[in-house]
Amino acid sequence: MTSFKRSFGDSHGSSELSSKVFLRSSKGKCTKIVRELYLRRDIPCSSKICTRCLADIKGDSYGRTKPFVLSSNAPVNDTIKVPHYIVPDTNVFLRCMDVLDHAAITDVIVLQTVLDEVRARSLPLYNRLRALVASGEKRFYVFHNEFRSETYVRREPGETINDRNDRAVRRGVQWYHEHLKEVARDSGKSIAVVMVSNDKGNLEKGKRVGVTCCNIKDYVSGMKNSDELLDMISAALEDENAKAAKGDMLYPEYYSMSKMMTGVKAGTLHQGKFSISPYNFLEGSVHVPSFDRPLLILGRENINRSVHGDQVVVRVLPRDQWKHPSSKIIEEETMTKNDNPEVEQFEAIETEQERKALIDEAKLSQGAIGEGKPQPTARVVGVIKRNWRYYVGHLDPSSAPSVGGRSQRNVFLIPMDKKIPKIRLRTRQASELFGKRIVVSIDAWDRTSRYPSGHFVRSLGAVETKEAETEALLLEWDVQYRPFPKSVLDCLPKEGHEWRIPQDPEDPRLHQRVDYRGLLVCSIDPLGCQDIDDALHASRMPNGNYEVGVHIADVTHFVKPNTAMDDEASVRGTTVYLVDKRIDMLPMLLGTDLCSLKPYVERFAFSVVWEITENGDIVGTKFSKSMIKSREAFSYEQAQLRIDDKNQNDELTQGMRTLLMLSKRLRQKRMDAGALNLASPEVKIESESETSDPIDVKTKEMLETNSLVEEFMLLANISVAEKIYEAFPQTAMLRRHGAPPASNFEELQNQLRVTRGLTLLTDSSKALADSLDRCVDPSNPFFNTLVRILATRCMVSAEYFCSGTQGYPEYRHYGLASEIYTHFTSPIRRYADVVAHRQLAAAIGYEPLHPTLHSKDKLEGICSNINNRHRNAQMAGRASVEYYVGQALRGKVIEEQGYLMRIFSNGFVVFVPRFGVEGLIRVKDLAPVEPKSEFDAENYRLTVEGSTGSWSVALFDRVVVKTPVHLTGSSNDAAGGTADEVCIGQSATVLHLRGSLQFWKRWVQYRMHLAISVSIAIKRLSVEFLYTPDTSGSAAANFPQVMGHMAKPG
């Protein structure tokens, strides 16, 4: 008889352990977890000087092995004067990832203990670390110390898990130390191992066991570019020791996670995404499901260290503290310009000035009782997830150093994104960084500190240079702008530009491809377009119907799934168009040549061909991969001229006329179904051909041909959406546009009713479209478009989604009034279209679908990425336009009409359609001394007491603005001083369009769509924009400052 006793002796060679843990869940259920660990001796040290470990290299199932990573030529610096590898502990990775990311740090051993801890604490940091290891450039190596028998550490009774892990790290370092010593005997080359930590206790214990230890700061300060690296060390690390000393807490403490969760579950607390008002930095709001209107969060104490974008938990304040949203503009820059970054003001979180601003606010909202209910207010009690990223900005000139030198000092960084508060930065390079665009990251926001603290990441270059501004903009909108790596370029066809359609009809690439080369296909695009996605044709069929074809570039023929090129495209998600630059999603060779449906050459295409009756009814649809030969590439203007020219009667022109006729029918049908007409004409920047300096701004025109192309693209997208949904009900890539909640329109409805007596119906898209059509003012042709802009801003944005994640009714595209929609027609510049192409190809049986497109999870990941990229690309494009508008108008005197879009108690926002930008005019800038003003909130009317009598402006009014050259000097005073001279004869009131483009930027973020504006002329005011030439020393002027002068209504 043998016993059942555990048979340790039987195992061969390796000793293994298993640990048994009993876990008790919150419900009292007991769970037993047993984990086995197989300790081994064949995990290599991966040092290139080591010959002993070579035998331990084991391949994977394909026999692939990984070469050794750690260099035989290890780095040396002033702190550690011998060649060495470093072993950072968990805290160093968590706090100083940016330092480790720097090119100066190489040959790093990442212990498994540390890696697991990093993973448990922060997945993003873990992913960054894994990417560093995978790239191989910086020679990071993951050593699985927990699996090696010599380095495994058993937890002692009574030892905390942290102590055990620290011990495991020390043990690992010790082993490396001894191992490399032995290796040195063979090779004669000695390399030390240094444990880098920030924990005093750990360092001391390390020294005791004979491990070379070093504090991260000491380590970095021995390096060549130590100043730069020292700045990157997280402020949080430094504060850890100092924190205990400070007694005064400025902000209320956050609730514990469990308390928040319980509260949210019970409905006493609410969770949502925090956003800051673009006009008032002390007013935030949170959208929560249980309230149909957003919860207002007023004042620093209530905002309680939340930053725009964070996931927060809030507590609703009692009803008597409910307020109206702000009708006043409060800017952080002016409010807090005297704060000293070196000294923390302890007296209060809110300065006297801020409190006054808020009290004024409160009075105002109390006064306006008549109108509507006050909005619920709330206080932030905790943050679930910070949404911090890198921020681009410039140093606050008011915190400029009085003396130069390299001593460390605190400075403020003013982020470009005005919704982000100032960030306190400790730096040794302050004097160099002034006047530069710099990238920083926020580390922490303590209760003791009024501002968040962060650290320097890198400098982009001087403020207002084209390169720095462009890069800043790309960084701020997270656009991938680095050149394509070699692995991507390797995926391109070898023939390069010489690639041709195969002539041999037996070629496998022509398999199942329809030959449409005989058709009269042409493309219509904006002038100068190189990446031609689409081409069209139309012809009359014998039965009287029309055959219409849309041919889309066959990108998926070149971009195969699961290649480096495909991965890169899916990360980029979209091509980004800036004024002077295009950041491609696909390499140039494909985008502008091989895929592009250029005229006179044969290209592969993916075609949708319909049979359409004279009335625009669709009789049949065919999808096929094809070959085409475009006869001509028109610009919209050329196409329009050709259609209008009665003398041209060739077949191609006839085809285009047919297309135009059918497109009008289709458009009418769409309009009848309730599609919204929210056209968004854009601004075009004209630049000098050689220097590409912007010289003028023009509004883009809308021609009939624009809508011709648009109409057929919509039709193709809808047809494809139906087809791929039918084939893949769970995983089709679709696009939806949700219906906006009625409460979004409340404010606009009220404004229209009060000022014009108009009503806006929002029950359905049809009702909205009809009532928008009725919003006209005979005396002002622009009014309708202005209302359309405002209506557009009330809507939610369209998004890509995977069909399995929503119910069919949710697929609806509100704006287009279509039941189902996708993007198919621009695969060169949008990744969603690439996915749709693959799915359509599979749906028609052309090729099997790649497994990644079968997986709902993968698709959801793609969707959320491209939604994000798409939005960012739009924002970056607009920000670029606005920067160039500023550059183009610089130093010119232009008079232009503008329209009041929003009105506050102390200022108003003017939209200038010709430049496509908005500007803020504040009452206090109208004259040297702030004129008295009265705000009638119910009627949206602001009356200003000028020096020669009062005048008033109301919402939707037309004004005229002018842009004269301005003098230097401290902005406010100088503007006031020149005002009287400029405004001829009239006792002038002066407007400042302060902050100018920089300020407009934050509205850009606020609005999703920029549409045309129309307006009603009630008052005619003359306003002037003044551009300050770059005020030397004032780094605040990241864009030319715009000043405004306004004269009395004439």
Added chain:
Amino acid sequence: MSRYEILSPEGLRTDGRRWNEIRRFSAKMATTTAADGSSYVEHGNTKVICSVNGPIEPRAANARSSERATITVDVCFAAFSGTDRKKRGKGDKYSTRPIKSPNLPTYQGGGGALLMGRAQSKRRVLEMQSALSRTFASTLLTALHPRSEVHISLHILSQDGSILATCVNAATLALVDAGVPMTDYVTACTVASYTNPDESDEPLLDMNSAEEMDLPGITLATVGRSDRISLLQLETKVRLERLEGMLAVGLDGCGKIRQLLDEVVREHGNEMARMGTL
């Protein structure tokens, strides 16, 4: 994303093994005298006791066949074997009724083996019993004992993945101990298919429970030294082109297990010779 990396980029699994390594394997034969043959197998942390009675007079009428012996299998999970202690209800006596090999309905078993409801786990047990009895029906020389029954009873004391495979191995040993005539050893192991970040696949030999939870995998049994497969079970979805690689690794794994079983049997034989039992 799971809490652990199932396979780290360095090629190590959660418990420190590489892709082609099986867990610690130890086995004993003749652990109880109450049955004709018995065995105890520990495979990693999966532990199974098996006892075999037979050939005996069939206990139920429907287990009688005039041509061959029928093989009946009982599988019983101990209440303490999993992560949660199992509460057993009234109608839950699934281990009492023996299952006859032919005429069995086949059941669709679910994946995620360990965390199943009662109804599903009952079904799963039925399926295991059926799979085991079919596997051994093809290897035992049942025609030598018509109108009799070979009863295999398996008790799972601890579950940590590859349970069916361990049951097969334990049953093989117990059948050898009982002296039931058979052509060769039936040995089994499992293979998972891991998807690398670049979509290439990596077969992982011998799944533990964490891997079983996260990855698709097959259970595979072969007869003797040949690559003849007598059991192949796939409870989850896996891409067809991966199956071949998984099978190749699994066949090697079964060969390795066969060696281990063979050692155990020879050791046991020597022991018996020393004790003078033979």
